[in-house]
Amino acid sequence: MEINDINSKEIIKGFNGRFVHMETFTIAFWEVKKGSDLPEHSHFHEQTTQVTEGEFEMTVNGITKIYKPGSILKIPSLAKHSGKALTDCKITDVFCPVREEYK
Incomplete structure (x- = not known):
């Protein structure tokens, strides 16, 4: 399977x-447009976020950092988080358990 063969959803x-x-x-392969905002939210899923291209600003539990290629971020269950794409980005998220709403 090729990632680009999977249908994309906004x-x-x-x-x-x-x-x-x-x-x-669930593994999510994101393409994010520069300036796009991720509103603050939380979920019961544990999450890792890896920036593979670009720069993404993320705030987790009130702490803001800028993530670049090679960065990985651990987001615990129920942690409040938000973000903003500082450039066009590619990001890979892993969620456990499955993100049913993304099916």
């Missing part, structure tokens, strides 16, 4: 994702 304005769902987790 989940939030400027956030286009391609999703792989397994029994216990």
